Amino acid sequence: MPTLKGKAVVAQSGGPTAVINSSAAGVIQTCLANRDVFTGVYGSLNGILGTLKEELFDLSAEAPAEIDRLRRSPASALGSCRHKLKDLDADRADYERILEVFKAHDVRYFFYIGGNDSMDTAAKLGQLARETDYRMIALGVPKTIDNDLACTDHCPGYGSVAKYSAISVMEAGRDTDALYTHDTCTVHEVMGRNAGWIAASTALASRREQDAPHIILLPEVPFVIEKFVDDVRRCMTDYKRCFITCGEGVRTPDGQYLADAGGQFVKDSFGHTQLGGAAEAVRAIVESQVGVKARTNQPGTAQRVAMHFASKTDVDEAYLAGQTAVTAALEGVSGKMVTLVRTDDSGRYGCTTGLADLEDVANGEKMLPPEFINDSGTGVTEAFRQYALPLIQGDAPLDVGPDGLPLYACLERTLVTQLTSSWG
Amino acid sequence: MPTLKGKAVVAQSGGPTAVINSSAAGVIQTCLANRDVFTGVYGSLNGILGTLKEELFDLSAEAPAEIDRLRRSPASALGSCRHKLKDLDADRADYERILEVFKAHDVRYFFYIGGNDSMDTAAKLGQLARETDYRMIALGVPKTIDNDLACTDHCPGYGSVAKYSAISVMEAGRDTDALYTHDTCTVHEVMGRNAGWIAASTALASRREQDAPHIILLPEVPFVIEKFVDDVRRCMTDYKRCFITCGEGVRTPDGQYLADAGGQFVKDSFGHTQLGGAAEAVRAIVESQVGVKARTNQPGTAQRVAMHFASKTDVDEAYLAGQTAVTAALEGVSGKMVTLVRTDDSGRYGCTTGLADLEDVANGEKMLPPEFINDSGTGVTEAFRQYALPLIQGDAPLDVGPDGLPLYACLERTLVTQLTSSWG
Numbered sequence: 001m002p003t004l005k006g007k008a009v010v011a012q013s014g015g016p017t018a019v020i021n022s023s024a025a026g027v028i029q030t031c032l033a034n035r036d037v038f039t040g041v042y043g044s045l046n047g048i049l050g051t052l053k054e055e056l057f058d059l060s061a062e063a064p065a066e067i068d069r070l071r072r073s074p075a076s077a078l079g080s081c082r083h084k085l086k087d088l089d090a091d092r093a094d095y096e097r098i099l100e101v102f103k104a105h106d107v108r109y110f111f112y113i114g115g116n117d118s119m120d121t122a123a124k125l126g127q128l129a130r131e132t133d134y135r136m137i138a139l140g141v142p143k144t145i146d147n148d149l150a151c152t153d154h155c156p157g158y159g160s161v162a163k164y165s166a167i168s169v170m171e172a173g174r175d176t177d178a179l180y181t182h183d184t185c186t187v188h189e190v191m192g193r194n195a196g197w198i199a200a201s202t203a204l205a206s207r208r209e210q211d212a213p214h215i216i217l218l219p220e221v222p223f224v225i226e227k228f229v230d231d232v233r234r235c236m237t238d239y240k241r242c243f244i245t246c247g248e249g250v251r252t253p254d255g256q257y258l259a260d261a262g263g264q265f266v267k268d269s270f271g272h273t274q275l276g277g278a279a280e281a282v283r284a285i286v287e288s289q290v291g292v293k294a295r296t297n298q299p300g301t302a303q304r305v306a307m308h309f310a311s312k313t314d315v316d317e318a319y320l321a322g323q324t325a326v327t328a329a330l331e332g333v334s335g336k337m338v339t340l341v342r343t344d345d346s347g348r349y350g351c352t353t354g355l356a357d358l359e360d361v362a363n364g365e366k367m368l369p370p371e372f373i374n375d376s377g378t379g380v381t382e383a384f385r386q387y388a389l390p391l392i393q394g395d396a397p398l399d400v401g402p403d404g405l406p407l408y409a410c411l412e413r414t415l416v417t418q419l420t421s422s423w424g
Numbered sequence: 425m426p427t428l429k430g431k432a433v434v435a436q437s438g439g440p441t442a443v444i445n446s447s448a449a450g451v452i453q454t455c456l457a458n459r460d461v462f463t464g465v466y467g468s469l470n471g472i473l474g475t476l477k478e479e480l481f482d483l484s485a486e487a488p489a490e491i492d493r494l495r496r497s498p499a500s501a502l503g504s505c506r507h508k509l510k511d512l513d514a515d516r517a518d519y520e521r522i523l524e525v526f527k528a529h530d531v532r533y534f535f536y537i538g539g540n541d542s543m544d545t546a547a548k549l550g551q552l553a554r555e556t557d558y559r560m561i562a563l564g565v566p567k568t569i570d571n572d573l574a575c576t577d578h579c580p581g582y583g584s585v586a587k588y589s590a591i592s593v594m595e596a597g598r599d600t601d602a603l604y605t606h607d608t609c610t611v612h613e614v615m616g617r618n619a620g621w622i623a624a625s626t627a628l629a630s631r632r633e634q635d636a637p638h639i640i641l642l643p644e645v646p647f648v649i650e651k652f653v654d655d656v657r658r659c660m661t662d663y664k665r666c667f668i669t670c671g672e673g674v675r676t677p678d679g680q681y682l683a684d685a686g687g688q689f690v691k692d693s694f695g696h697t698q699l700g701g702a703a704e705a706v707r708a709i710v711e712s713q714v715g716v717k718a719r720t721n722q723p724g725t726a727q728r729v730a731m732h733f734a735s736k737t738d739v740d741e742a743y744l745a746g747q748t749a750v751t752a753a754l755e756g757v758s759g760k761m762v763t764l765v766r767t768d769d770s771g772r773y774g775c776t777t778g779l780a781d782l783e784d785v786a787n788g789e790k791m792l793p794p795e796f797i798n799d800s801g802t803g804v805t806e807a808f809r810q811y812a813l814p815l816i817q818g819d820a821p822l823d824v825g826p827d828g829l830p831l832y833a834c835l836e837r838t839l840v841t842q843l844t845s846s847w848g
Contacts, residue, residue, distance in 0.1 A: 016599045046605050075598030082606040166829060168726045174499030174832065175440045175725040181470050182506040186725060204829065300721030301599040301610060302592045309732050393828045404817045405590060405628065408598065 006108025011044035013114030017157030019318035026322025046079035073408035074307035123358035140337030147197035150364025151356035152339035159314030159391035162201030170205035173212020180241035185294035189279035199247035212243030312394025349390035430532025431464035437471035437538035441581030443742035449494035450746025470503035497832035498731035547782035564761030571621035574788025575780035576763035583738030583815035586625030594629035597636020604665035609718035613703035623671035636667030736818025773814035
């Protein structure tokens with residue numbers, strides 16, 4: 001079959017990270033280096049929403065220096081979304097709309113950088129294209145700070161949030177050490193809805209037994225209040241202070257989010273379960289059951305986009321993942337997500353890439369395995385440390401402005417002329 | 425009068441910062457370089473509490489490399505406290521106890537690194553020493569992220585928290601930009617009980633009108649809900665998203681902390697006013713009155729000890745302040761706090777030191793002046809930018825361990841033999 005020529009669309013989806021733009025740079029720069037195949041390279045504004053609305057912009061019209069600077073810029077420069085498409089049967093009109101827009105612009109390559117929902121969308125789009133005999137290639141590039149995608153050793157985005165979370169706990173832990181006569185307990189909340197990879201990474205802050213964090217609350221380990229209170233009391237006896245890392249998705253044994261348990265904790269005004277309230281729940285328990293003053297740290301979105309202390313390993317691997325998606329596309333591969341494959345050369349960490357079926361990633365979820373959780377359920381094993389430490393290595397370079405703060409990429413994102421009638 | 429010979433005691437008080445240890449290093453290294461005068465250099469464990477309890481440790485017994493590493497280590501390595509001594513009349517026994525311990529160890533120099541409460545303690549201690557004819561020198565070294573001490577251009581600790589807060593808002597602002605179709609509004613809470621210096625510093629993140637933060641809520645400007653809701657709506661119209669920096673001490677026009685207003689917001693289980701709840705109050709207002717989804721970031725203690733992105737200017741000035749206190753002491757100066765004095769050589773920032781009476785610092789508080797607040801009350805002026813930018817310049821060096829994370833100083837803090845009967 002002759003090489004498929006046509007335009008490429010790149011999109012980013014889900015929660016921003018420090019390195020999802022590095023993946024985008026890998027895709028864009030590799031496409032632009034192969035303009036005999038890729039007759040155009042478009043960004044889809046705010047993920048798949050931009051294609052549905054035909055809000056596309058020409059990435060070859062952006063300044064090449066700004067495209068390159070994406071490697072050193074956090075968040076999602078193409079715009080992101082949380083628009084989840086359902087099954088082909090349920091949302092068929094949306095999938096058909098996407099193909100309509102792709103056909104109108106002769107888009108033959110779709111690169112979706114995101115988590116399992118995005119891989120699901122890419123898979124179904126590929127399926128519809130095949131069913132309707134529209135020749136196109138759909139490929140996924142992994143992205144999630146949660147590190148919970150199946151089929152890959154780890155996910156771009158994780159190394160940087162792990163590094164930032166570890167340093168935040170190392171530093172805030174020293175704050176608690178210094179002021180234990182007044183603020184005795186600190187509860188530091190980290191992201192991770194179902195998986196405890198980020199919470200676990202804060203263990204890297206601890207080099208000595210007395211170092212923070214003393215207790216790590218993982219979503220994988222049901223929160224039993226009596227055991228927790230005992231653990232805090234023991235910590236108080238041993239160290240006169242207690243530093244707790246709390247995953248936002250920690251649940252009680254009956255599966256209720258801690259943020260909701262008891263009803264006395266914050267919900268948002270729409271009545272939604274507000275993840276992010278777990279630390280407040282833990283604080284209230286410490287103050288009422290242990291009787292010491294506790295405070296909470298909830299860095300929120302600042303943790304996932306902390307480019308200023310990102311892992312160079314993570315930034316480089318994110319770029320590699322994007323680049324690899326394009327080289328796979330050039331070989332005619334479709335329906336796959338690029339994976340990161342760990343190599344071990346005489347104990348020295350290395351990373352290469354592989355490919356996994358989009359469906360397998362879409363339907364999987366990788367929790368922290370039992371061998372990474374210690375016997376007490378409130379810390380990690382040496383095996384986890386060996387897994388995680390290589391991922392946080394190296395200082396990612398920054399472009400610094402005359403004001404002394406980093407310069408992050410600004411794309412023009414001038415929309416191309418619409419060729420279809422408006423949607424929705 | 426012949427030079428006063430005797431031991432020196434160094435103590436740290438109040439909230440830890442990224443650079444209070446740099447000030448301690450300035451004091452300790454300068455004392456150790458003048459051992460003909462300083463017959464010993466002791467740390468007081470957990471601020472003045474360590475002197476009251478006679479928990480002192482010999483800083484000359486610490487490894488010199490660890491003392492030097494204090495310049496690159498956050499939090500309070502000598503231990504801190506929030507033990508506020510009252511007036512000499514009310515707490516005379518405590519002041520007498522401190523002098524008892526000082527006399528027992530022949531302590532003739534007391535260096536207190538802290539905020540206005542610490543300057544008050546140092547002033548009163550000096551007063552009692554004079555009254556009782558105990559010859560000693562008491563000097564203060566400024567420290568507060570809040571930047572609200574009187575008599576000094578700025579405070580060691582502020583430049584680093586300003587730099588960290590600016591980068592956090594720059595990065596989290598890009599997160600909100602990217603995901604505005606889902607998470608439309610972000611409320612980022614920063615410290616600063618009465619003064620808005622830290623909140624104001626987040627304006628440094630904004631280079632273009634559309635950049636975060638769009639609205640800065642300052643403790644100096646009463647929070648009027650109707651105006652605030654209008655401001656958010658206008659921001660939504662202009663930018664489709666809204667990023668708000670919220671000072672923890674923002675108050676309603678009748679002086680109530682926003683965190684308390686309405687009663688529906690979190691209090692701690694002791695019934696205390698829990699500062700740190702302001703962002704949750706603002707989030708609830710945005711969701712209920714503007715009708716868009718909002719989330720909160722509350723970095724908490726992590727912000728004040730963020731050595732990993734500290735300002736080199738701040739670290740160096742903190743050291744200079746500590747060093748200057750000792751050189752002043754060698755000249756017989758007492759009852760003063762070292763101040764930072766801004767110099768301007770043809771528009772080029774410089775910093776030298778001065779001295780202010782401890783009492784003047786103890787009784788003062790420096791709010792953000794009107795000329796630094798813009799007309800709308802929700803942002804800063806160019807004059808503020810010119811004031812703040814020099815303070816965040818330069819990357820503070822870090823010692824990095826084989827695990828890729830910073831190495832921060834660990835002092836042994838072996839207590840010296842007690843010479844008095846126990847206290848309290």
